[in-house]
Amino acid sequence: xxxxxxxxxxxxxxxxxxxxxxxxxxxxxxxxxxxxxxxxxxxxxxxxxxxxxxxxxxxxxxxxxxxxxxxxxxxxxxxxxxxxxxxxxxxxxxxxxxxxxxxxxxxxxxxxxx
Numbered sequence: 001x002x003x004x005x006x007x008x009x010x011x012x013x014x015x016x017x018x019x020x021x022x023x024x025x026x027x028x029x030x031x032x033x034x035x036x037x038x039x040x041x042x043x044x045x046x047x048x049x050x051x052x053x054x055x056x057x058x059x060x061x062x063x064x065x066x067x068x069x070x071x072x073x074x075x076x077x078x079x080x081x082x083x084x085x086x087x088x089x090x091x092x093x094x095x096x097x098x099x100x101x102x103x104x105x106x107x108x109x110x111x112x113x114x
Contacts, residue, residue, distance in 0.1 A: 015061050020046055020054045033079040
């Protein structure tokens with residue numbers, strides 16, 4: 001039996017999927033470097049605990065950089081890594097497809113309406 005090649009789409013989706021990660025990434029792409037409180041304001045309805053967890057996962061995967069400044073009070077900033085910026089074309093393509101799909105489904109509903 002012939003073995004299928006490994007599918008790395010699943011690997012990419014592990015990093016990108018979820019309710020919050022695309023919104024966090026979009027905020028960082030749009031605004032550049034942001035403090036935690038700015039991210040929290042830009043991602044409505046996310047809890048502090050969830051934002052922290054999602055940022056940690058993105059940091060572990062070298063998508064987001066966390067920089068701590070030794071000040072009083074401490075300042076922490078988040079930004080995309082150079083590697084994280086390589087996701088921008090992928091996210092742009094996914095967004096374009098999502099818009100196309102929304103139009104397609106809207107047209108399908110219109111055609112099915114008696």
